[in-house]
Amino acid sequence: MTPNIQAYEHDIWRIDTAYVADGVAACYLIHSAGQYALVECGTGLSVEPILAALDALGVERDALRYIIPTHVHLDHAGGAGGLMQALPRAELHVHPRGLRHLVDPSKLLAGAMAVYGEDSFKRLNGEILACPQARSFAAEDGTQLDLAGRALHLLDAPGHAKHHLVVWDERSQGFFTGDVFGLGYPQLDINQQTFIVPTTTPVQFDPQAWHQTLSKMAAYAPRYMYLTHYGRVENPAMLSEQLARRLDAHAALGERWADLSEEQLATKLGDALFAEYQDAGGREVREVFDRVLGMDLNLNAQGLLFWQQHKAA
Numbered sequence: 055m056t057p058n059i060q061a062y063e064h065d066i067w068r069i070d071t072a073y074v075a076d077g078v079a080a081c082y083l084i085h086s087a088g089q090y091a092l093v094e095c096g097t098g099l100s101v102e103p104i105l106a107a108l109d110a111l112g113v114e115r116d117a118l119r120y121i122i123p124t125h126v127h128l129d130h131a132g133g134a135g136g137l138m139q140a141l142p143r144a145e146l147h148v149h150p151r152g153l154r155h156l157v158d159p160s161k162l163l164a165g166a167m168a169v170y171g172e173d174s175f176k177r178l179n180g181e182i183l184a185c186p187q188a189r190s191f192a193a194e195d196g197t198q199l200d201l202a203g204r205a206l207h208l209l210d211a212p213g214h215a216k217h218h219l220v221v222w223d224e225r226s227q228g229f230f231t232g233d234v235f236g237l238g239y240p241q242l243d244i245n246q247q248t249f250i251v252p253t254t255t256p257v258q259f260d261p262q263a264w265h266q267t268l269s270k271m272a273a274y275a276p277r278y279m280y281l282t283h284y285g286r287v288e289n290p291a292m293l294s295e296q297l298a299r300r301l302d303a304h305a306a307l308g309e310r311w312a313d314l315s316e317e318q319l320a321t322k323l324g325d326a327l328f329a330e331y332q333d334a335g336g337r338e339v340r341e342v343f344d345r346v347l348g349m350d351l352n353l354n355a356q357g358l359l360f361w362q363q364h365k366a367a
């Protein structure tokens with residue numbers, strides 16, 4: 055298998071993590087003076103393809119200095135333990151609320167099985183290994199990591215999850231956003247513009263916190279956003295407004311249709327987004343749109359229903 059690697063400017067590479075299919079999830083390799091940081095880890099099944107990509111790029115295993123999953127959902131952090139094992143000098147830096155779940159993944163596994171079901175869990179995530187405590191650190195809001203002179207700032211970024219951080223890269227003036235800047239799959243680009251979609255996955259969707267996080271990031275006037283799903287996007291200011299609007303629309307649909315089934319709500323979300331996509335000039339037919347976003351819209355519906363049920367209680 056040839057690793058899927060995309061080189062960007064500023065010594066940054068996007069590496070596909072082979073999650074579900076090619077082009078669904080990525081991690082990012084950042085370089086400075088012979089040292090490397092990896093943002094995102096993919097799942098347990100991503101460890102091999104990520105290591106293969108490092109080999110293809112000629113990166114020595116002991117040149118990996120930092121491993122930074124944006125949050126502990128398994129398509130972002132499931133591979134952390136396996137990578138820590140293979141990369142002997144790497145330090146793990148993770149949100150304080152996520153650290154214990156990576157050092158002891160048992161609770162995380164139970165939670166993920168509840169969301170995905172036991173059947174698809176193994177197929178999706180492979181084996182999830184614990185991270186060694188001695189090399190694992192909680193990144194408080196504002197933590198600055200020095201990658202051989204290149205500053206990486208780790209900022210608390212709730213909204214999608216309470217255990218979410220984003221990484222500000224001074225050199226490229228870009229944020230590695232995990233899921234808190236939504237999803238933007240290149241297949242749905244409209245005239246080379248990203249069609250940005252919220253990700254309201256269970257179980258900690260919080261629209262108010264999310265808006266604050268978007269404002270916090272906007273204050274940096276970023277030039278780029280590096281989305282885990284999927285790739286580097288430009289025009290962050292415009293996309294941030296669109297994402298904020300679609301978040302509110304998602305939340306409103308979740309409130310209005312709180313008694314629907316997950317599948318029915320996912321269809322409502324898809325209807326609303328597809329109408330916006332067409333209004334914006336999107337040319338793909340609904341079938342393609344659903345194929346690209348289907349899994350995400352189901353998770354979005356599930357997250358909105360969970361949010362409503364626990365808000366009411």
Ligand SMILES: [Zn+2]
Binds near residue numbers: 130
């Ligand atoms: Zn994700």
